[in-house]
Amino acid sequence: MKLHFTLNGEARTFETAPGERLSELLRRSGMLGVKIGCSTGDCGTCTVLFDGEPVVSCLMLAAQAEGASITTVEGLSRDGKLHPLQEAFLDEGAVQCGFCIPGMLLSSFALLEENAEPYEGEIRSALSGNLCRCTGYENPVRAVKRAARAMRGEEE
Amino acid sequence: MSRDHFHAVGKDIRKVDGVQLVTGAAAFADDFPKERMLHGKILGSPHAHATILSIDTSRAEALRGVHAVLTHENVLLAGAKGARQPVFERVAYTRAGQDYPEPSPWDFFLLDRKVRFVGDRVAAVAAETPEIAREAIDLIDVKYEVHDAVLTPREALAPGAPIVHDEPDARNIEDAGKNLCAAVDVHLRDLEKGLAEADLIVEGSYTVQRVQHAQLELHTAISYLGGDGRLTVIAATQVPFHVRRQLAQVLGWPVGRIRVIKPRIGGGFGGKQEMVIEDLCAALTLATNRPVRLELDRREDLVACRCRHAMELTCRTGSKKDGTFTAMELTALVDAGAYGSHSPTVPTNTGNKNLPRYRCPNMHYKFDAAYTNLVPTGAMRGYGTPQGSFALECHIDEVAEKLGIDPVELRIRTTVRAGDKDELSPHIYEVKTESPGPVDPSEGAGWPIDSCGMEECLVKGAEAISWKEKRSAFDEWNGKNPVLRKGIGMCCLSQGSGVAGIDTANATVKLNEDGSVNLFVGAADLGTGGDTVLVQMVAETLGLDAEDVTIYAADTDIVPFDSGAYASSTTYVSGGAAIRAAEEVRDDLIAIASKLLGESSENLVLENHAVFSSKSDKSIPIRDVATHSMYKEKEQIEHTARFVSPVSPPPFAAQFAEIEVDTESGEVRVVEFVSAIDAGTIISPKLASGQVDGAVSMGIGYALFEEMPVDSSGTQLMRGLNDYKIVKADGMPRLKTIFIETYEPSAPFGAKAVAEIPTNGVAPAIGNALKHALGVRLRELPFTPERILRAIGKME
Known part of the structure; x- marks a missing residue:
């Protein structure tokens, strides 16, 4: 069946079958930043923004995306220029294996859209749906703070 | 030589693979699908110990879109579906990713008539879609003769126990007829003499559980045949060259016709130092002449891969009144699980990465690793060291208490210094390996310790957490008998840098x-x-x-x-x-x-x-x-x-935990955690501190809640990340990491290893802090609320 939604700012049409998960459709459509770590909604590696809200796309049917606006990590960088969050994750050594990073970036993006100056506790709460076994979350939390400063125009 | 002298080393640079990882570009094995690719699926055993009497695959094979069904009956004839490749022979091998010849026993077969744990391989399917493959798995009809299972090492080693490995063609098992997978028993000089000289002898026993790597990327492999007939496997592996060699061994192919590519890996922690699926993926490709993707799901990753060895440990130490140690003994009864991957070597490390950091002339280390009908154990960050560190470092605190010496002070007095020798390791190093390294294992010989910042780790770490002040302040606080108790505990650690003489x-x-x-x-x-x-x-x-x-x-x-x-x-x-x-x-x-x-x-x-x-x-x-x-x-x-390297220079560390424990709920909160680490020169500071942060988070799970319980049939109860919990972003304590930079002369730019040692000390530091908070010694991990309430008499 046909499906229409906006993917990373571009209105597109997709072919899907009943029962197909949104995570599967996105990966199949080349959005490889959508990772599959559990398929049960527990790990957060498949996090995407659904009309701006972070959701685990493995628990959504593709058909639910009809008419929605979906953002994946591929949509964060524009014209080859990295988003300040991506820059900050690189500069703070927040990327180890990187498998959880697309999901973390999108959860952080949604946080900073709503709250330009989050406290550490708010950052940790925003990232609590994104499991990471490598970093202990220290450098990612630092990176979100750094990106927030950069997005507020403060000098590093 | 200092960091200031260098222009690239000791500086923070962006990770070379960073941009591809933050932009979602193709990076991991599953990001490289092939045209006409089939999807593999494994049928796991529902029984902990059984013999397959018959397998009827006819309904599965008849399903539209199914291209191959492999079982122990037809695997030897795989390829009969018209492909060109040779027949597989029954080959005993190990999937442990180690140098050839692997010290691990060759006790595994691609598909076997006997299954030895719940989740063990029974059959494998390749089909057009993952859905068809799953459906085909459900259509395979297997009749089993179920045997009694052994679920603990004690049961396994008891006379008359069911035998896990009774097949005649397994190799290099210590004593298969007794379920004894591997064993070591070594002495340094004379333990009894050392005990006789002691003013004080302290004994203690400790128990550690199985835990899982829980890396975010699932085990994934994609295999295909090229136009030239060569086999390529894209694999999430830590050991591509060992996978290539073991694939050649099991498939009967020349090494020269196999290519293994490791793309980016989504975490391994030792779980991918093992050919978990690549052999079966490649076999499906050879059977179908098609590219095959085999990816385990999270349940399979938890119940049918590898985990940390569970152990029961004992310690015995003889010491003089001033804290001088005269005798140290460590023993371990080890649960190897159903296959012996890494089971000769992991428990070896339990001794030789722990005892040698103390100055003591007389030592004894012994382990018995028993086969059980449980998920096989294997390599995991720390590789046997965390188990020994938990036992020994809780034990040293017990010695300190009995001697009336501060735990930090006792460790400063008793640990090694630069210029000392590790005399024990040459005796027990890498058992069963044919090349034990060029070190003379005779009396008095030993591996030199050329760089050692242990004392500074202890001193600086204690300062950073305000050890003395908090130790007495919390005594006073707890003396008022509050519901919320406070504690501070510490430990010291050592590890290695590579495997001496082998890596x-x-x-x-x-x-x-x-x-x-x-x-x-x-x-x-x-x-x-x-x-x-x-x-x-x-x-x-x-x-x-x-x-x-x-x-x-x-x-x-x-x-x-x-x-x-x-x-x-x-x-x-x-x-x-x-x-x-x-x-x-x-x-x-x-x-x-x-x-x-x-x-x-x-x-x-x-x-x-x-x-x-x-x-x-x-x-x-x-x-x-x-x-x-x-x-x-x-x-x-x-x-x-x-x-x-002929040596494996040890990094050293001291770790400190400040905790609060609620005596009504039994819940423990880690408030602050300090790691002071001598890893030689730090090459990349933010990456190094990231290793410490991640290792501490893994250690907190090990200490407080991660475990892999089974029911009475041997079926594992943890089925996903909703019940096998790992630490989340809002569950971390305040972390402080201090690098004590020494210069290791045998190392590139003086750098030693950093990735494993910080996971070893979390459990003993928290255990010692719990003793401080509650006045009760907890001897079994993890420190769950139930265990804590029982320990303080608030729960039956």
Whole structure:
């Protein structure tokens, strides 16, 4: 069946079958930043923004995306220029294996859209749906703070 | 030598694979699907111990879209469906990713008539879609003869126990008829004499559980045959060269016709130092002549992969009144699970990565590793060390208390110093390995400890957490008998850097005419930043920037051999190879520049993209030397070098935990955690501290809640990440990490290993803090609320 939604700012049409998960459709459509770590909604590696809200796309049917606006990590960088969050994750050594990073970036993006100056506790709460076994979350939390400063125009 | 002297080493640079990882570009095995690719699925055993009486695959094979169903009956004839490849023979092998010949027993078969744990391989399917493959699995009809299962090492070693490995063709098992997978019993001098000399003898016993790696990327492999008939496997593995060799062994193919490619890896922690699925994936490709993707789901990852060895440990220490140790003994009863991967070597480390950090003339270490009908154990971050660290470091605190000496002070008095020797390790090192290293294991011999910052770790760590102040303040607080108790505890640690005399690395450095270089390494960065560290080392050696170095890693067709990424070996062993290759390129550059500048080679150094004369100030850009070499002298400057170390220099550490424990709910909160670590020179500070942070988070799970319980049939109860919980972002304590930089003379730029040691001390530091808070010693991990309430008498 046909499906229409906006993917990373571009209105597109997709072919899907009943029962197909949104995570599967996105990966199949080349959005490889959508990772599959559990398929049960527990790990957060498949996090995407659904009309701006972070959701685990493995628990959504593709058909639910009809008419929605979906953002994946591929949509964060524009014209080859990295988003300040991506820059900050690189500069703070927040990327180890990187498998959880697309999901973390999108959860952080949604946080900073709503709250330009989050406290550490708010950052940790925003990232609590994104499991990471490598970093202990220290450098990612630092990176979100750094990106927030950069997005507020403060000098590093 | 200090960090200030270096321009690339000791600096923070962006991880070389960082951009692809933050943008979602193709990076991991599952990001490289092939045309006409089939999807594999494994049927796991529902029984812990059974013999397959019959398998009817006819309904599965009849399902539209199914291309192959492999079972123990037809695996030997796989390929009969018209493909060209040879028949597989029944071959005993190990899937442990270790140098050949593996010290692990060869006790595994591609598909066997007997199943030995719930989740063990029964059959495998390749089909057009994952859904069809799942459906086909459900259509396979298996009849089992179910046997009694053994679920603990004690049961397994009892006379008359069911035998897990009764097949005649397994090899290198210590005593299969007794379920004894591996054993070690070694003495340093005379334990009894040391005990007789002691003023005080303290004994204690401790129990540690199984835990799982829970890396975010699932085990994934994609295999295919090229037009030339060669087999390629893209695999999430820490050991591409060992996978290639073991694939050749089990498939009966020549190594030269197999290529293993390791792309980016989504975490391994030892779980991918093992050929978990690549053999079956490749077999499905050979059976179907089609590309096959095999990816385990999270349930399979938890119930049918590998986990940390559970152990029951005892410690006995004899000491003088001033704390001088006269005798130390550690014993371990080890649960190996159903197959013996890493079971001779992991428990070896339990002794030799723990006891030798103490000065003591008389030692005894012994372990028995028993087969059980549970998920096989294997390699996991720390590789046997955390189990021993928990037992020994809780025990040393018990000794300190009985002696009336502060735990930090006792460790300062009793731990090793630079210039000491590790006398124990040569006796027990890498049992069953045919090349135990070039060290003479006779009395008095030992591995030199050339760099040791242990004392400073203890002193600086204690300062950082305000040890003395909090120790007495919390005593006073707890004396008022509040519901919320406070505690502070600590421990000290040692590990190794690679496997001495065994781990081998090679690296090739190729110079381009513009002065940039290509670096080819077999090292298998599993997400730690290993590739970045190697690039920094080569850039440092050649006077280049990191951006001038492009790394190609872990493609067995292209790069030279490396043992793989385990035992904290990349910085030390693979780094040793990379700088040696770079030094040979540097020497060539200097020789040519010497001619071009008319200067003696001794005066020339590489700095800032040029060859400089320290005598005359003359210089020439490296790119000019490289261009001259390539087009005038017609010489491609390129060198391959190898490194294998006769020693495994230990990093040292002290860790400190401040906790609060609620005596009504039994819940523990870690408030602050301090790690003071001597890992030699720190090559990449933010990556190194990231290793510590992640290791501590893993250690907190080990200490407080991670475990893998089974029911009475041996079926594991943890089925997903909703019940097997790992630490989340809002569950971390305040962390402080201090690097005590020493210079290890045998190491590249003085750097030792950092990735494993910080996970070892979390459980004993918290255990010792609990003793401080509650006045009760907890001897069994994890410290769940139930265990704590029982320990303080608030629960039956």
